[in-house]
Amino acid sequence: MLTRQPDFVDSVLDLMTLKILIIDDNEMDRLVYRRCLSMHETRVFSIEEASSAQEGLVLYNNEQYDCVLLDFHLGNCTGIDVLDQIVEHNPLSRPAIVMLTGFGTIDGAADAMKRGADDYIQKSTVSVESLGRAIANAVEKTALRRTVSSKQQYLQIANEQLTKQNEEIKRFYHSVSHELKTPLTSLREFVSMVHEGVAGETTEDQHDLLTTALESCDQLCTHLNDLTDSVSLETGAFRLELDRIDPAEVLDKSVRQFEPLFESADVSFSHQVEQGLPLMQADEARVVQVISILLANARKFTPAGGSVLLKSERTGPDGNAIRFSVADTGCGIEAEHLNLVFDRLYQVSKEDEWGCRAREGLGLGLSIAKQIMLQHGGELVVQSVPGEGSEFSFTVPVSDYLANVA
Amino acid sequence: MKKILVVEDDRKIAKALSVRLRSLGYDVGFAYDAAMALTHARDTRPDMVIIDINLPAGNGFQVAERLQEAPETSGTPFMFITASRKAGLRGQAMKVGAKSYLEKPFLASDLVNSIENVLGAA
Numbered sequence A: 001m002l003t004r005q006p007d008f009v010d011s012v013l014d015l016m017t018l019k020i021l022i023i024d025d026n027e028m029d030r031l032v033y034r035r036c037l038s039m040h041e042t043r044v045f046s047i048e049e050a051s052s053a054q055e056g057l058v059l060y061n062n063e064q065y066d067c068v069l070l071d072f073h074l075g076n077c078t079g080i081d082v083l084d085q086i087v088e089h090n091p092l093s094r095p096a097i098v099m100l101t102g103f104g105t106i107d108g109a110a111d112a113m114k115r116g117a118d119d120y121i122q123k124s125t126v127s128v129e130s131l132g133r134a135i136a137n138a139v140e141k142t143a144l145r146r147t148v149s150s151k152q153q154y155l156q157i158a159n160e161q162l163t164k165q166n167e168e169i170k171r172f173y174h175s176v177s178h179e180l181k182t183p184l185t186s187l188r189e190f191v192s193m194v195h196e197g198v199a200g201e202t203t204e205d206q207h208d209l210l211t212t213a214l215e216s217c218d219q220l221c222t223h224l225n226d227l228t229d230s231v232s233l234e235t236g237a238f239r240l241e242l243d244r245i246d247p248a249e250v251l252d253k254s255v256r257q258f259e260p261l262f263e264s265a266d267v268s269f270s271h272q273v274e275q276g277l278p279l280m281q282a283d284e285a286r287v288v289q290v291i292s293i294l295l296a297n298a299r300k301f302t303p304a305g306g307s308v309l310l311k312s313e314r315t316g317p318d319g320n321a322i323r324f325s326v327a328d329t330g331c332g333i334e335a336e337h338l339n340l341v342f343d344r345l346y347q348v349s350k351e352d353e354w355g356c357r358a359r360e361g362l363g364l365g366l367s368i369a370k371q372i373m374l375q376h377g378g379e380l381v382v383q384s385v386p387g388e389g390s391e392f393s394f395t396v397p398v399s400d401y402l403a404n405v406a
Numbered sequence B: 001m002k003k004i005l006v007v008e009d010d011r012k013i014a015k016a017l018s019v020r021l022r023s024l025g026y027d028v029g030f031a032y033d034a035a036m037a038l039t040h041a042r043d044t045r046p047d048m049v050i051i052d053i054n055l056p057a058g059n060g061f062q063v064a065e066r067l068q069e070a071p072e073t074s075g076t077p078f079m080f081i082t083a084s085r086k087a088g089l090r091g092q093a094m095k096v097g098a099k100s101y102l103e104k105p106f107l108a109s110d111l112v113n114s115i116e117n118v119l120g121a122a
Helices: A007-015 A026-038 A053-062 A079-087 A106-114 A128-196 A204-234 A247-263 A284-301 A365-376 B011-023 B034-044 B062-068 B089-096 B108-120
Strands: A019-022 A042-050 A069-071 A096-101 A119-122 A243-245 A268-273 A278-284 A307-313 A321-328 A379-386 A391-397 B003-007 B027-031 B048-051 B078-082 B100-103
Touching: A007 A019, A007 B078, A019 A026, A019 A365, A026 A042, A026 A128, A042 A053, A053 A079, A053 A128, A053 B003, A069 A079, A069 A128, A079 A096, A079 A106, A096 A204, A096 B078, A106 A119, A106 A379, A119 A128, A119 B062, A128 A204, A128 B011, A128 B108, A204 B062, A243 A247, A243 A284, A247 A268, A247 A284, A247 A307, A247 A321, A278 A391, A284 A307, A284 A321, A284 A391, A321 B100, A365 A379, A365 A391, A365 B034, B003 B011, B003 B034, B003 B089, B011 B027, B027 B034, B034 B062, B048 B062, B048 B108, B062 B078, B062 B089, B078 B108, B100 B108
Parallel strands: A019 A042, A019 A069, A069 A096, A096 A119, A268 A307, B003 B027, B003 B048, B048 B078, B078 B100
Antiparallel strands: A243 A278, A307 A321, A321 A391, A379 A391
């Protein structure tokens, strides 16, 4: 039993007068229907008649009907033709249609239902009760159909608006990021050049100050990239560019980038690469990015005098993956935070006896890193003991290329 | 002395690159838009071109294509720099024939390495 929709059906039943159009070429039959409907107990019907398809269509085009009673055989054409015309003319807001079939036209009735008729009734079974019920059911069905269709239209419009907004957000972030990075580029270049002595030798103090300035530039850049990446991931625009990549080279790039940073933080930084690692199927820039995120975190949460180890080794059944891990002797992560660290914007903020800094960064890094790894078909996990340290590790699949046999 | 043509519309970045590259011993020329880039390249015959992807009135890819079409510059190697992080841009850049690709802001060492690679590829 279909549940009633509030709007249309209730108002129709309230009005109680249903406008009916009878299209039947047999005068006697039309009289029978008229009589049945006029004798209905609760409903009032206002009836118009047509004795041919053409006449019926003229009336149909000039008036709004709640239901059309349509005979199967209409002399020189069939009721199906009329049915098709009504359905085609006004698919969304057409009236209910009940087919009237003669003896032995069950197949035709099934066909009519497929083509949009709401119900059919055999002429031999027409009675006050059965005709009234067929019409009422057809009208209710039509009301439901209209509600569904208008809701669909509404959803489609809402969807289009959301897609448009999504695009605008994407464009905005790209544009903002681009505009911010342009001055940042020249800023970094000028600071870097003075730092390196291109504009003349610097004193040790000047050099140190500029080192810090450069670190800030790079942090700014990382934040901007995190923001763009986060929006990219959120709006589904994020794509990996996969290639056969050498894990040793990736490790090398990360080491070169972070060696000076760990040195300035007075944290011992070492790395281990397993010999003869096969090529992996990965987006090189993104894997470097993930390692950077992990190393930056390790640096943030490891106090002076601590140590960080970056490792790369073969793993998995049949050695079909490369595992990278960053292990630190930092303050570690409490068990209850462990599952949450990969959430967007989640940040652990504590000031404790080991002197870990309270808050730094946007909090996007680990969630971005996790997404990048998921898109690679690998995963990013963490193990930690509070007070002793943490180890973040991720795996990347080995490249399948046949010539690449380790 | 090797000649590098820098195609970059932001004057400050252009100036920074000018100081940096000259300190490394290169002769540096500048173009601030696509049209200027092509005439400059034809006139001065640089050993390589650094092209910013985002340019006014045309983009870096178009510059690269025109460079390769013109007989005077068809063998000149080039690289892209860009502040954009759009997916697939790097792949597109390499397909167009770039010998290197850097995201802004870049590390000085990465810039130097890229330039050496590109000049070596000539």
